[in-house]
Amino acid sequence: MSAQTFSMPLGPVHVALEEPVYFHLDVDGETIRHVSLTSGHVHRGMEAMATQRNLIQNTTLTERVCSLCSNSHSFTYSMAVENVLGIEIPVRARYLRVLAEEIKRVASHLFNTAIQAHVIGFKSLFMHVMEVREMMQDVKETVYGNRMNLASNCIGGVKCDVSPELLTYIRQQVEKMRPAVAEIRDIYATNSMVLGRTKGIGLLPHDDAVRLGVVGPVARGSGIAHDVRKDSPYAAYMDMDFNVPVYDGCCIHSRTMVRLDEVMESFGIIEQCCTRMPDGPVTAPMRQIHVAEACARSEAPRGEVFYYIRTNGTDMPERLKWRVPSYMNWEALSVMMRDCAVADVALITNSIDPCVSCTER
Amino acid sequence: MEEQHILHGDAELMNGLSALCAAPGVKLGDASKPEPAQVAAEHHSVDAFGNAYHWYRLVEPGALVPAAHLLKDKGARLCMISPYNVRHMGEMQPEVCYHFELGGVVYNLTAVLDPKRPAVPSITPVFDNADWHEREMMELFKISVEQHPNPRRLFLDEKLDAGILNQAVPLSVMMNGACTTDLWERILAGKGDKA
Numbered sequence: 001m002s003a004q005t006f007s008m009p010l011g012p013v014h015v016a017l018e019e020p021v022y023f024h025l026d027v028d029g030e031t032i033r034h035v036s037l038t039s040g041h042v043h044r045g046m047e048a049m050a051t052q053r054n055l056i057q058n059t060t061l062t063e064r065v066c067s068l069c070s071n072s073h074s075f076t077y078s079m080a081v082e083n084v085l086g087i088e089i090p091v092r093a094r095y096l097r098v099l100a101e102e103i104k105r106v107a108s109h110l111f112n113t114a115i116q117a118h119v120i121g122f123k124s125l126f127m128h129v130m131e132v133r134e135m136m137q138d139v140k141e142t143v144y145g146n147r148m149n150l151a152s153n154c155i156g157g158v159k160c161d162v163s164p165e166l167l168t169y170i171r172q173q174v175e176k177m178r179p180a181v182a183e184i185r186d187i188y189a190t191n192s193m194v195l196g197r198t199k200g201i202g203l204l205p206h207d208d209a210v211r212l213g214v215v216g217p218v219a220r221g222s223g224i225a226h227d228v229r230k231d232s233p234y235a236a237y238m239d240m241d242f243n244v245p246v247y248d249g250c251c252i253h254s255r256t257m258v259r260l261d262e263v264m265e266s267f268g269i270i271e272q273c274c275t276r277m278p279d280g281p282v283t284a285p286m287r288q289i290h291v292a293e294a295c296a297r298s299e300a301p302r303g304e305v306f307y308y309i310r311t312n313g314t315d316m317p318e319r320l321k322w323r324v325p326s327y328m329n330w331e332a333l334s335v336m337m338r339d340c341a342v343a344d345v346a347l348i349t350n351s352i353d354p355c356v357s358c359t360e361r
Numbered sequence: 362m363e364e365q366h367i368l369h370g371d372a373e374l375m376n377g378l379s380a381l382c383a384a385p386g387v388k389l390g391d392a393s394k395p396e397p398a399q400v401a402a403e404h405h406s407v408d409a410f411g412n413a414y415h416w417y418r419l420v421e422p423g424a425l426v427p428a429a430h431l432l433k434d435k436g437a438r439l440c441m442i443s444p445y446n447v448r449h450m451g452e453m454q455p456e457v458c459y460h461f462e463l464g465g466v467v468y469n470l471t472a473v474l475d476p477k478r479p480a481v482p483s484i485t486p487v488f489d490n491a492d493w494h495e496r497e498m499m500e501l502f503k504i505s506v507e508q509h510p511n512p513r514r515l516f517l518d519e520k521l522d523a524g525i526l527n528q529a530v531p532l533s534v535m536m537n538g539a540c541t542t543d544l545w546e547r548i549l550a551g552k553g554d555k556a
Contacts, residue, residue, distance in 0.1 A: 039515075039516060040514075040515070040516030040517060040518070043516045043517065047501075047526065048526055079408070082408075082409065083406075083408045083409075083414075087409075088409040089409070211489050212489055212490055213438050213439055213488070213489070213490035231462075231464070231465035232410075232412040232465035232466075232467075233410060233412075234408070234410045234412065235410070238410065293416075293458070294406070294408075294414070295414065295460060295467060295469065296408070297440070297462075297467070304440070306440045306441045306460060308441065308443045308458065308460065310445060318445070319443070319445035319446075321441065321443040321445070322441075323440065323441040323494075327493060328490055330493075331489070331490070331492065331493070360516050
């Protein structure tokens with residue numbers, strides 16, 4: 001280390017979001033030369049807890065791995081259990097699962113986008129995005145009775161049906177949100193203050209993205225067209241018409257545009273679910289538990305979620321292991337932050353939409 | 362009549378991985394220990410939506426490196442590594458399942474480890490994103506990862522002993538002491554120690 005370079009600790013609290021992670025930055029003046037990180041502050045031992053609970057109780061446990069993508073965890077966990085037991089869920093349940101997942105995706109992406117405006121210091125934009133997001137929070141509260149954990153999924157289907165009146169209400173809310181999000185997208189795409197802080201900053205070149213195996217909007221912002229909903233369709237995604245937005249700018253701006261475009265695609269999926277959903281049962285019966293193993297994956301707002309389960313003939317899993325999207329994306333920060341200014345660390349961190357409690361479990 | 366399934370996946374890759382598996386009938390791991398169930402060296406499954414999963418049990422942990430190179434050459438992506446114990450009481454039987462994805466198809470490779478000295482070769486030199494998974498398996502299961510380029514702790518403090526999850530016994534195993542062999546194995550192992 002030369003006389004001009006020094007090591008700078010950053011964190012562990014409030015680097016971008018209110019979750020702890022500790023960065024060790026080697027800086028040269030104000031320019032970052034090397035990054036390493038220490039985590040583990042919120043390790044909860046959830047994988048050990050999962051082996052002390054039965055398969056049904058674990059639906060509740062896995063929904064608490066993460067807040068913003070809570071639904072994706074109970075969804076993917078339920079699919080893993082259904083795969084290991086050989087359960088085929090009813091068609092209406094497939095649509096209801098997709099409906100809840102896309103409602104959560106809209107709220108999650110808008111939250112991340114709002115935080116970006118907050119970090120930039122564009123307070124009015126932050127307030128506006130959060131206000132628009134509030135309409136989706138109202139949908140969650142009205143339809144599922146909760147603003148965060150929907151408790152919609154269960155093994156074999158979904159817990160509660162959604163009435164035709166509520167489906168009409170969801171469509172009305174989407175109709176209200178669509179022009180508001182289009183306007184927000186336009187601001188993020190053209191506002192000079194936003195572009196000045198996001199375009200060409202926090203670069204993750206395509207080759208590095210492939211090498212590090214990043215997932216979700218981080219991958220799609222670096223030109224990788226991976227989306228589990230398209231690559232291996234599950235639930236009712238094979239019946240949905242939607243596009244996978246991919247940008248090749250490899251910067252913070254590209255990731256933001258992927259998220260905002262995905263919100264518009266999610267609106268389309270929600271509307272298709274509301275109009276095309278067939279009548280019928282919403283759960284399939286439980287089946288006998290054998291000694292077996294299975295895995296399942298889905299596309300959460302932050303990217304691919306992967307679950308692996310081993311059963312031993314009892315109602316409690318012998319092993320339950322899962323990998324969240326943030327787990328794959330953290331290491332990309334060392335590439336994104338290299339040669340960036342210290343002042344951009346919070347923005348770059350926010351651009352991977354990190355979830356620390358998810359990562360550490 | 363047995364139902365015929367079309368296997369989705371890369372045929373060349375599947376043949377290459379099959380060649381690294383144990384021959385049918387060969388028992389993996391410690392041959393002196395009874396296996397709870399005979400496990401096929403290779404099997405293929407499809408979920409309710411038609412997505413394919415291929416499962417391979419490697420002939421020995423050393424086969425991981427050529428398998429990783431095969432997958433890397435084909436452009437596969439490492440999704441996750443799942444370490445676990447097949448036996449939780451008495452002597453452990455550690456195994457590690459590596460999950461890869463290529464073209465929407467999931468390839469799972471299982472390595473059966475030596476219970477006395479559980480070790481696997483590192484695949485981080487082949488797949489950069491194996492780094493965190495391997496460090497996590499070192500700290501939670503005390504599995505030695507040979508040639509790992511950065512073998513420091515991931516989440517847990519250095520003061521904590523490695524292998525904390527080896528101490529976690531699933532409640533189902535504890536509660537089924539009367540009807541499985543696990544509990545008796547542990548008692549017999551304890552008697553052996555005294556002798």
